[in-house]
Every structure is written in C-alpha cells, then in structure tokens.
Amino acid sequence: MELYALPAHALRQMLDRGEISSVELTKSLIERIEAVDGAIGSYLAIRVEEALKEAEEADRRIREQRDVGPLTGIPVSLKDNICTEGTRTTCASRMLENFVPPYDATVVARLKAQGAPILGKLNMDEFAMGSSTETSAFKLTRNPWNLERVPGGSSGGPAAAVAAGATVMALGSDTGGSIRQPAALCGVVGMKPTYGLVSRFGLVAFASSLDQIGPMTKDVKDAALLLSAIAAHDPLDSTSIPGDRADFLAELDRGVEGLVIGLPVEMLGEGVAPEVREAVNAAVGVLEGLGARVEEVSLPHVRYALAAYAVIATAEASSNLGRFDGVRYGFRSREDADVVTMFETTRAQGFGAEVKRRIMLGTYALSAGYYDAYYLKALKVRTLIRRDFEKAFERCHLLVTPTSPTVAFRFGEKADNPVAMYQSDRLTVPANLAGIPAISVPCGVSQDGLPIGLQFMAPALAEPVLFRAAAAYEAAAGWASMRPPLEVK
Amino acid sequence: MYEVIIGLEIHAELLTDSKIWCGCSTRFGADANTQVCPICLGLPGTLPVLNERALELAVKAGLALGCEINRFSKFDRKNYFYPDLPKAYQISQYDLPLCRNGAVEFEANGEIRRVRINRVHLEEEAGKSVHSGDNIMGSEYSLIDYNRGGVPLIEIVTEPDLRSPEEARLFMEKLRTILLYAGVSDCRMEEGSLRVDANISLRPFGETELRERAEVKNLNSFRALQRALEYEVRRQSAILDAGQRVEQDTRHWNDQKGVTISMRSKEDAEDYRYFPDPDLVPVVLTEEQIETWRRELPELPDQKAARFISQYGLPAYDARVLTSSKAMADFFEAAVERFGEPKTVSNWVMVEVQRLVNEAGIEFDALPIGPGDLAGLLELVKRGTISNNVGKEVLEEMFKTGKSAADIVKERGLEQISDTGELEAIVEQVIAENPGPVQDVRDGKEKAIGFLVGQVMKLTKGKANPKMVNELLRQKLTGGA
Numbered sequence: 001m002e003l004y005a006l007p008a009h010a011l012r013q014m015l016d017r018g019e020i021s022s023v024e025l026t027k028s029l030i031e032r033i034e035a036v037d038g039a040i041g042s043y044l045a046i047r048v049e050e051a052l053k054e055a056e057e058a059d060r061r062i063r064e065q066r067d068v069g070p071l072t073g074i075p076v077s078l079k080d081n082i083c084t085e086g087t088r089t090t091c092a093s094r095m096l097e098n099f100v101p102p103y104d105a106t107v108v109a110r111l112k113a114q115g116a117p118i119l120g121k122l123n124m125d126e127f128a129m130g131s132s133t134e135t136s137a138f139k140l141t142r143n144p145w146n147l148e149r150v151p152g153g154s155s156g157g158p159a160a161a162v163a164a165g166a167t168v169m170a171l172g173s174d175t176g177g178s179i180r181q182p183a184a185l186c187g188v189v190g191m192k193p194t195y196g197l198v199s200r201f202g203l204v205a206f207a208s209s210l211d212q213i214g215p216m217t218k219d220v221k222d223a224a225l226l227l228s229a230i231a232a233h234d235p236l237d238s239t240s241i242p243g244d245r246a247d248f249l250a251e252l253d254r255g256v257e258g259l260v261i262g263l264p265v266e267m268l269g270e271g272v273a274p275e276v277r278e279a280v281n282a283a284v285g286v287l288e289g290l291g292a293r294v295e296e297v298s299l300p301h302v303r304y305a306l307a308a309y310a311v312i313a314t315a316e317a318s319s320n321l322g323r324f325d326g327v328r329y330g331f332r333s334r335e336d337a338d339v340v341t342m343f344e345t346t347r348a349q350g351f352g353a354e355v356k357r358r359i360m361l362g363t364y365a366l367s368a369g370y371y372d373a374y375y376l377k378a379l380k381v382r383t384l385i386r387r388d389f390e391k392a393f394e395r396c397h398l399l400v401t402p403t404s405p406t407v408a409f410r411f412g413e414k415a416d417n418p419v420a421m422y423q424s425d426r427l428t429v430p431a432n433l434a435g436i437p438a439i440s441v442p443c444g445v446s447q448d449g450l451p452i453g454l455q456f457m458a459p460a461l462a463e464p465v466l467f468r469a470a471a472a473y474e475a476a477a478g479w480a481s482m483r484p485p486l487e488v489k
Numbered sequence: 490m491y492e493v494i495i496g497l498e499i500h501a502e503l504l505t506d507s508k509i510w511c512g513c514s515t516r517f518g519a520d521a522n523t524q525v526c527p528i529c530l531g532l533p534g535t536l537p538v539l540n541e542r543a544l545e546l547a548v549k550a551g552l553a554l555g556c557e558i559n560r561f562s563k564f565d566r567k568n569y570f571y572p573d574l575p576k577a578y579q580i581s582q583y584d585l586p587l588c589r590n591g592a593v594e595f596e597a598n599g600e601i602r603r604v605r606i607n608r609v610h611l612e613e614e615a616g617k618s619v620h621s622g623d624n625i626m627g628s629e630y631s632l633i634d635y636n637r638g639g640v641p642l643i644e645i646v647t648e649p650d651l652r653s654p655e656e657a658r659l660f661m662e663k664l665r666t667i668l669l670y671a672g673v674s675d676c677r678m679e680e681g682s683l684r685v686d687a688n689i690s691l692r693p694f695g696e697t698e699l700r701e702r703a704e705v706k707n708l709n710s711f712r713a714l715q716r717a718l719e720y721e722v723r724r725q726s727a728i729l730d731a732g733q734r735v736e737q738d739t740r741h742w743n744d745q746k747g748v749t750i751s752m753r754s755k756e757d758a759e760d761y762r763y764f765p766d767p768d769l770v771p772v773v774l775t776e777e778q779i780e781t782w783r784r785e786l787p788e789l790p791d792q793k794a795a796r797f798i799s800q801y802g803l804p805a806y807d808a809r810v811l812t813s814s815k816a817m818a819d820f821f822e823a824a825v826e827r828f829g830e831p832k833t834v835s836n837w838v839m840v841e842v843q844r845l846v847n848e849a850g851i852e853f854d855a856l857p858i859g860p861g862d863l864a865g866l867l868e869l870v871k872r873g874t875i876s877n878n879v880g881k882e883v884l885e886e887m888f889k890t891g892k893s894a895a896d897i898v899k900e901r902g903l904e905q906i907s908d909t910g911e912l913e914a915i916v917e918q919v920i921a922e923n924p925g926p927v928q929d930v931r932d933g934k935e936k937a938i939g940f941l942v943g944q945v946m947k948l949t950k951g952k953a954n955p956k957m958v959n960e961l962l963r964q965k966l967t968g969g970a
C-alpha cells in the first residue's frame with residue numbers, strides 16, 4: 001500500500017524498523033499533495049522546507065533512539081486557526097491574510113517537541129464559522145468522495161486532506177461539530193475532547209466556552225495517539241483541566257461487551273436523512289452483535305440546543321472578534337480618515353458575510369435589554385442540556401447518534417440559507433454545550449457513494465471508553481479501510 | 490443654596506511586579522512598547538491567566554477599606570472599541586466584584602465623616618494614547634504605548650456620601666493614605682497610578698431623591714478635584730436657580746481654563762455588553778486565605794493614630810497629623826525610640842520637618858534626614874548646647890547638606906556660651922553701655938530686662954544661653970535670681 005494511505009500507527013512501526021525515514025515519508029506526502037490537492041484544495045500553506053528539516057531532525061532522533069515518541073517523524077497538518085510561529089495563520093480570512101504569529105499554539109509546541117513535522121495549514125470556514133468550508137475567503141475545498149460536494153466544515157480542509165491521503169493526520173477545532181461533521185462527510189475519524197482536556201492557547205477563538213482542538217485521522221487508534229500527544233494541562237490556559245490525562249490507548253482493544261449504549265430518540269427522528277438513519281440503525285445492530293446493550297434514552301432539552309448554541313457562540317464570537325480592528329496587525333482598510341471610519345471599513349472589508357452575520361447576532365444578544373431574553377436564557381438551556389446528559393449517563397456508558405443529519409451536500413446548496421446550514425450541526429452541538437467528548441467514525445456509504453458518520457458521546461473525561469467503543473465498532477464494521485475513488489493527475 | 494451630593498470612582502494601579510494576565514513588567518517610564526507580549530497585546534489565540542499577586546493586593550485593598558470579601562466572584566468582559574484596548578474588551582468585574590460594603594472615615598472641619606464604599610473590583614489597564622491633536626477624532630494621527638495595557642487596577646466606587654468639594658479632597662487624601670499604608674498601590678497621581686472621577690449633583694435641602702448628575706473626568710490632582718467640583722457647584726446652582734434641570738452628562742475638566750466641558754450626554758452612553766469572560770474561571774476564595782491576607786495587612790492609619798494617643802499620650806490632633814503619612818509616622822516613632830519625649834518629637838516633626846518637606850515640594854518618604862539625625866539635634870537642644878531657635882536653623886542646614894547636627898554646630902561655632910566668666914564680661918559691658926534700661930530695671934520695670942537680654946544675644950550672635958544671661962543680669966542689677 002502507498003505510504004499516504006497508511007495510518008500513523010502503521011507508519012510508526014515502519015519508521016522504528018528503519019523501513020522508511022521520516023524524510024521519505026514527508027516527501028511522499030508532499031508529492032501526494034501536489035498530485036491531488038489541485039483538485040481538492042485542502043491546503044492554504046505547505047511548509048515544504050520546514051517540514052523536511054523537521055523530518056531530518058526526527059530521523060536523527062529515531063536513529064539515535066533519543067526521545068522517540070509515538071509521533072516522532074509522523075507528519076501532521078493543522079487547521080489554519082491554530083497558531084504556528086513563523087508560518088501564516090489566516091483563519092481563512094482576509095483579516096488575517098498576512099498574519100504570522102510570533103508563537104506556537106501549545107498543541108503545536110507539543111507536536112514539535114515530539115518531533116512530528118508540521119506539513120502545512122489547512123482550509124476552513126472563515127474563523128471556523130460555517131459547515132461547508134464555503135465561507136473561506138481564499139478557496140473552495142472539495143470532498144474527495146465527490147468533487148461536486150462540500151467537505152463539511154468548518155474543518156473541511158483537515159477532513160478532506162486526511163481522506164485524500166494528503167496528510168497522515170490533522171488537528172481541527174470543534175465549536176459545534178466542526179471536527180465531527182466534516183469527518184463524517186469525508187469518511188474519516190474526527191474527535192472532540194472533553195472541554196479543557198486540550199489547551200486552547202494559540203487556537204484563534206471563535207466561541208471560547210465551546211472551542212476544543214481535536215484529532216482528525218484515518219482510524220480510531222490514530223485519533224487516540226494524536227490526542228495523547230496534545231492533551232495535557234497547560235498553565236497558559238485558565239480553562240485547562242488540572243492534573244494528568246488518562247491513557248487513551250489503554251482500552252482500545254477491550255471491545256464493547258458489557259457496555260450500555262444509549263440511543264437518544266430526539267436525535268434520530270425528524271430531519272435525519274433516511275439512509276443516514278438506516279446506516280446508524282445498522283451500526284447499532286453491529287454494536288449489539290458485539291455484546292453491547294443498546295437502550296433508547298431521552299434528552300428532552302436537546303431540541304433547544306441549536307438555538308442556545310446560536311446565541312452563546314455568536315455572543316462570544318462578537319466579543320472575541322472585536323480585536324480585529326486594523327490597529328495592530330492584520331488587514332487595515334485604506335479608508336482611515338478617522339479612527340471610527342478605520343474601524344468600520346476595516347471590519348466591513350476584512351470579514352466575510354457569515355462572520356459579520358454572526359458578529360451582529362451576538363452583539364444583539366448581549367445588548368442592553370436583550371441580554372436576559374437571549375444570552376441568559378441560552379445559558380439556562382445549556383445547564384438543562386448538561387443535566388439531560390448527566391441523567392442519561394447514569395444509565396449508559398455512551399450515547400450513539402448520527403453525526404450529521406445528511407451526507408455531503410452540493411456547493412451552494414445551503415450557502416444562501418444560513419438556517420438550513422446551521423441545521424447541519426444539530427446533532428453535534430449538544431456535546432459542545434455539555435462539554436463532553438464525542439467522536440465520529442465512518443458507518444457506511446450512501447447510494448451516491450458518500451460517507452455517513454456515526455457519533456459516540458461519553459461523559460466528561462471518559463475518553464478511554466469513547467475510544468474503546470469506536471475502535472470496536474470500527475474493527476467490526478470495516479469502514480476504516482474505505483478510501484475515496486480519487487483520480488490522480 | 491443647595492445640598493451638594495458627590496460620589497467618587499477611583500482607579501488605583503496595584504503594586505505588582507508583573508501584569509495581571511501575563512509576565513510583562515509593570516515598571517513605569519520604560520520606552521514605549523518595550524513591556525509587551527502577545528498576551529497583553531491581545532494577539533489572536535492568546536489567553537489570560539490571573540496573576541495571584543494582583544488578586545491578593547485587590548483583596549487587601551478591600552480589607553483595608555473595611556469591605557466584605559466575596560467568596561465567589563468572576564471576571565466579565567466590558568466591550569468597546571478603542572485603539573489602546575487591544576482585545577476590544579476590558580476584562581473587569583460586573584455583578585460579582587471581589588469586595589463590597591466598606592467604609593472610610595476622615596476628618597473634615599473638626600468632624601469625623603464616614604463615606605461608604607459600594608465596591609472594589611479588579612480589572613486591567615488599557616494602553617496609553619498620545620494624539621497629534623486635542624482628541625482622537627481631531628487628530629491626524631495617534632500613537633499608542635501598550636506598556637500600561639494589562640497593568641492590574643482596582644476600581645473603588647463610593648456611595649454618594651460626600652457633601653462638599655473640600656470633603657471630596659479630604660476623603661481622597663485619606664483614601665490615598667490607606668492604600669499607601671496597605672502597600673497595595675503607590676498612588677502617584679502624576680504617573681496616573683491613582684485616578685479619580687467624580688459624580689456630582691445638587692438638590693434643595695430637604696429633598697431626598699437624587700437629581701441629574703454630572704460625571705467629571707480628567708481630574709489630575711486633588712486640587713483639580715476640588716476646583717472642578719467647586720466649578721460644578723456654581724454651574725449647577727445657576728441652572729437650578731434659573732428653574733431649569735441639569736442635563737445628565739459626562740464632563741471634562743479643563744484645568745487651565747478652570748471649567749468643565751460636556752463630552753457626551755446620557756443618550757450617547759455606550760452599551761458595554763458585559764458578559765462573563767469564558768477564558769477565565771471564577772475566583773473562589775477560602776475563609777483561611779482571606780484571614781491570612783487580613784493578618785498580613787500592616788497597621789492602618791486609624792489604628793496607628795489610636796495607638797499614638799494611648800502609647801505616647803499625644804493629643805488626637807498630633808496623632809492624626811503624624812499618621813496622615815506612613816513615612817511621617819514611622820519617622821516619628823523611630824525618633825521617639827532614640828530620643829524619648831514624644832510630644833517634643835511630635836512638635837518638631839509636625840511643624841519644622843513638615844515645613845521643610847513642604848518647601849522642598851517632596852514627599853515625606855524622600856526626606857534626606859533620618860530619625861536618628863533629628864534625635865541627635867534634639868539631644869543638643871536638650872543639653873543646652875544650642876537654643877531652640879538655633880536648632881531650627883541647624884535642622885534646615887541638615888536638610889540641605891545631609892550633615893549631622895553635631896558637625897554643623899561645631900563647624901559654624903553655634904554652641905551656646907554657657908561659660909559664666911565669658912558671659913559675665915559681656916553682661917558687664919551691656920550694663921555699662923545701657924544706663925537708661927539698667928535704671929528702669931532697678932526701678933522695677935521688669936520689661937526692660939528683656940531689652941538687655943536682647944543686647945547680650947546680639948553681641949554673642951545668639952549663642953549665649955538665654956537662661957544664664959537672664960540669671961546673671963538679675964544677679965547684678967537686683968541682687969537676686
């Protein structure tokens with residue numbers, strides 16, 4: 001099999017046995033990017049020279065058997081809202097088109113310390129606001145399974161790159177499903193950790209109380225490996241959970257025997273495409289066959305999740321994005337006759353339509369006279385949803401749902417209908433509001449040949465059992481080996 | 490005549506070495522934008538982490554101002570756009586401040602006045618703007634120094650308990666003393682580490698409702714505070730006299746012209762869209778932590794004054810004046826320890842030393858002489874080596890040159906002439922040269938003896954021991970002491 005098609009844990013063995021070098025691996029990936037990314041459009045920047053230099057250093061470490069970790073020599077790509085020292089970090093926005101951070105995000109520093117070459121920066125919806133990567137100011141990213149379809153979003157670049165073999169693994173960010181939904185639409189694994197498990201330092205904020213960085217990989221084991229590399233308490237992030245992290249790989253092979261898996265009735269009905277529902281039902285059958293007990297559960301307040309999310313996420317975003325005013329860095333409008341004009345035109349010209357829409361929504365929700373009716377009420381709903389989950393987890397170890405209500409849609413299909421677009425996140429948003437971990441794994445292909453994703457959710461900090469169930473399902477169902485039928489130039 | 494109602498909002502920078510959310514230095518006076526980092530510049534992706542020392546000092550400030558400390562408080566974002574505010578929001582505290590319900594007592598016109606403190610909360614400083622013109626909108630360009638951005642700050646809000654511009658100034662002097670004692674801020678108005686805004690309204694005596702108020706800003710000294718408020722009393726009185734209502738607004742004090750100018754009306758007031766900062770976790774304080782900090786607080790001015798009265802037997806007035814500055818109180822105590830005689834030391838410190846400090850335009854803690862130096866001087870006076878009046882001159886010389894009292898007295902030959910033989914000769918001379926006054930004394934006109942003493946002092950250039958001169962004259966003229 002070609003190197004680009006292999007997961008990191010397989011490449012690890014080859015590197016350790018000296019069958020390949022990190023430089024060879026990195027070069028083969030750069031070739032792969034050159035071959036397929038013209039059609040896919042997943043990269044905004046490729047760090048050719050830097051990545052090769054980092055690969056050389058990794059090879060030296062492997063040769064000398066010095067500080068070799070699971071990811072030493074394994075190239076990783078990053079969503080372009082994760083800050084990289086010396087490499088542009090644009091958030092796919094005109095506003096940050098030329099922004100070169102003078103610091104690495106904590107996750108990047110951790111990857112570099114392990115000796116993982118950073119291959120490049122990946123496309124996304126502008127400031128992570130979108131579900132199709134269509135709001136990127138720079139380019140469209142196409143779904144490797146069907147170039148007429150979106151890759152999902154906002155981490156569409158990472159999902160497409162992993163699916164197309166244009167990287168080994170990638171980091172995305174998930175505020176309301178931005179890792180899991182594109183993973184489902186591109187047929188890869190995407191995981192959102194417990195809030196506070198992974199440092200947010202260096203992740204350009206969208207909605208601070210919801211954002212988490214997480215792995216996007218070819219299989220579940222890789223997701224656990226990549227999460228192990230980035231998860232740690234970070235003194236630079238006040239919301240980082242203190243203490244040591246669990247061993248995410250420990251339970252991977254334990255199977256689902258004895259696990260009680262809940263099936264939330266509210267997340268399978270209305271709005272879920274029939275073939276998605278069928279694939280999920282089939283997956284439930286597989287889990288039962290493996291020895292799990294599957295029970296229906298109810299999350300009564302989940303029907304308000306999207307509304308609460310819309311208020312909380314936009315409110316936080318309206319404040320987080322205030323700093324893009326043209327004064328210190330990034331885009332500045334030439335219409336700067338006075339400071340107010342400069343602020344206004346900079347923001348009018350620097351942000352795209354969806355970002356502006358959300359800033360306005362959030363500003364409204366926090367305004368005097370509306371705060372109680374919107375923001376405060378949304379916080380109350382969030383608490384109720386959290387309690388729904390706590391109650392469900394008294395009975396079940398895990399919950400299982402579809403990741404996305406539909407398979408990948410066509411470009412433009414929802415671009416003019418924001419409310420329809422927001423519905424894409426309907427099933428992923430609740431985990432962000434509750435702060436719990438969730439993972440999407442492939443669970444089938446639609447009649448049109450498009451991947452379908454299965455979502456597992458677990459209680460806070462129960463990542464080991466989440467990976468355990470996802471790995472057991474993946475091994476039994478066999479979808480992990482499915483690759484898009486990409487024609488290579 | 491109207492009743493004057495004043496409330497103050499005070500900002501004081503906390504005396505931490507590093508900023509509130511990052512490790513940058515807080516040193517004043519560095520070159521522009523040399524004490525900054527990605528965090529205090531609000532670069533994308535950076536996050537704040539609370540400086541524990543800032544929290545400690547804010548709580549100590551609250552304790553020193555008699556506040557209750559909230560066990561649970563949180564940080565909120567105050568959103569507004571301004572170039573010197575790098576995140577476009579200030580991290581502050583909105584509905585759950587660290588400290589609430591305090592009080593400060595101070596003296597005004599011989600009466601003890603009490604001002605309630607509504608709240609003390611912790612927040613961050615913005616950067617500093619320098620405009621090419623008068624203000625940002627009228628400038629060709631503006632320059633921003635972010636060194637100050639992120640310096641920890643407390644905001645102290647009083648209830649509207651002050652009743653005159655003078656009271657406002659006296660309260661601020663007391664507040665400043667308390668904060669200096671507590672060691673939470675250096676309170677330098679000229680460096681901007683202490684700032685005050687005033688809310689002032691007037692109402693007819695007997696009315697209980699508050700009327701429309703003006704918020705006065707740009708008060709760069711306590712004098713400016715009092716003058717601006719006096720101006721507002723005149724302005725608002727004239728409006729009320731004319732049967733009109735004052736318009737609620739924010740006003741800028743122009744110190745040169747001595748007037749306040751309206752900056753914006755109530756209708757233009759900004760909506761700051763406060764909401765809890767999701768990048769920070771709530772502050773939860775334990776009883777033990779608060780008690781530890783309470784114990785660490787030094788003796789505060791009111792406590793010290795009470796002790797001075799009981800321990801040194803000083804009059805209340807002396808105790809209050811001496812404790813109005815921690816440096817002065819410390820100086821007094823150290824001098825008493827060496828010399829004794831608290832009331833004598835108190836008189837010298839309050840009058841002579843304070844006069845020199847005032848004339849030099851310095852703070853008491855910059856005094857070039859130490860308490861041991863004063864004790865040395867007082868010892869010479871006590872022993873009669875020099876007179877009280879010469880002592881004052883010597884003190885001035887000590888202040889200027891830094892020399893000890895003994896050295897100055899020796900160098901300038903200021904020792905009193907206490908040698909009986911030497912003095913006798915001079916007294917004889919004066920008696921011989923002034924037959925008229927001598928006769929007066931002999932006739933029982935006591936007053937004339939003063940003239941003769943003065944003549945002796947003149948001839949000895951003030952060095953004669955006046956007590957001995959007096960005795961000698963009486964001996965020689967009336968045959969008795």
Ligand SMILES: [Zn+2]
Nearest residue numbers: 511513526529
């Ligand atoms: Zn800093």
